Amino acid sequence: MNFFDENDLEILRNANEERVLDDVELVLRERTDLCPCRDCRLDMVALALNNLPARYRISAGHGIHRTDISFSQVRAAVIKACAIVKRYPHHR
Numbered sequence: 001m002n003f004f005d006e007n008d009l010e011i012l013r014n015a016n017e018e019r020v021l022d023d024v025e026l027v028l029r030e031r032t033d034l035c036p037c038r039d040c041r042l043d044m045v046a047l048a049l050n051n052l053p054a055r056y057r058i059s060a061g062h063g064i065h066r067t068d069i070s071f072s073q074v075r076a077a078v079i080k081a082c083a084i085v086k087r088y089p090h091h092r
Helices: 016-030 038-050 071-087
Strands: 012-014 056-058
Touching: 012 016, 016 038, 016 071, 038 071
Parallel strands: none
Antiparallel strands: 012 056
């Protein structure tokens, strides 16, 4: 048995996930030129998170909370991701 078999890794979270998810929703409300389908939203979130440093913590109430990533950095990553997904959508 290894570490992953005996531990619940679902409680491990990237602290930027919620910030990016919220900002993608805001941008989609502001911009009607973007596709709001599930696949495009997930692509936007994944691309934005890949362009931000990871900040992992254990569950919502534990761990060290670093807030060295500004709103403008999150917004820039989301806008960049939206532009890429708009240009190269993967939805059907």
